[in-house]
Amino acid sequence: MESVKKLWIWRHLGIRLPDDWEMLQYSLKLESGRCAFADRYGFRFELTWRQVDGPPDFDRMLSDYMGKLKDEGMTQAHRIEVSGCQGFKGEMDGQTITRFGRYAESESCLVELLFPWPDGRNRELESAILQSFHEVPLDANNCRRWRALGMDARVPGRLTLSRCRVEPALVEWHFSDPRKQTVFRCARRGLVQEWMDHSVQAWLERQVRPDSRPPARWRHERRDGHAVDRIEGRAAARGWLRRKRHLQAEAWVCPVDGRLYSWVAEDAPALPGNPLNSCGEA
């Protein structure tokens, strides 16, 4: 069986996918959106969500949806059920496609899981992925877990992902509070040997620009085989009121994947002990 061990958590929805499937498209909106995953030759899986008022009538919804897709050119469409998920299978543009619906109760979210099968349907893989689908609630510290694109973050539940930047060898997430102010951001940078010409501490200092009064406190510690540089102090004064926000930040190079991980929190609500983890295959 193909391994489905790589855990992805996005928008409080979790799923395990094969190691070589990467997220190439994503949405930030909580109300509705889509994530698409691809192997090296094409898209293999799509996760679509939409907030709804209550659990849908799956029978009716699937029949209506199947009828709509038949009108759009789907052939041989018929209902199927896999691992307790209702869905349907059909042919479109010469390719087998299976679609399944799930209702995420605590999120009041209707979720569609779509599999294009360019090389024929793999029932075992399909079943394993569907079984792995789950909701990710707040943890005991009232934090939400986000795990994608090589990062594994735990952020206070009241913060939402407001910005995601993805480039080769760079992923950056910004989490904002309800006033739309970014208070927590984390990043993962690759090709470190190619551009890093300072120590990690010097790099972090340039990133966060701490105020000199009071002097920031630096700490260097070893944590799970990582040499972590940590700073705590006040951010340089900004804005009309020249307010100096409380600042916390950490950075380290993970010896397993060679990437530079960092997180910065300004006036953030209570953070968990390690809000960002590297190389954490759960």
Next chain:
Amino acid sequence: MSEAPWTAMLRAVAMQNRAARVERAPDATVSVWVQQTRKLMPPLSWIVPFRKERVARLDHIGSRVWSLCDGRRTVEDVVDTIAAQYRLTFHESRVAVTGYLKTLVQRGVLAIEMAEEEN
């Protein structure tokens, strides 16, 4: 669903411009001098000095990508090699390499031969 937009490029083969002049620096970076095809017309050519060659100076990773474009390796081979060497995922490497190849093609440093369509 049809073929993903990037798969045709993966099958393509990139090759160096044989007419270009290559200078290798001691730090293993490469400068490629390409002959200019456009010429300045008078009266502009009376004022602006015309250079017959234009140079593309490649950094370390760029030089590595350029050296892998030997006319035999496919773009997919180049993407895999760069991914392994610089510890990138396949798609990180694909986006970086194909974007860079496009720039080098525009500057006349490389040419890309697309594979024949499979029917």
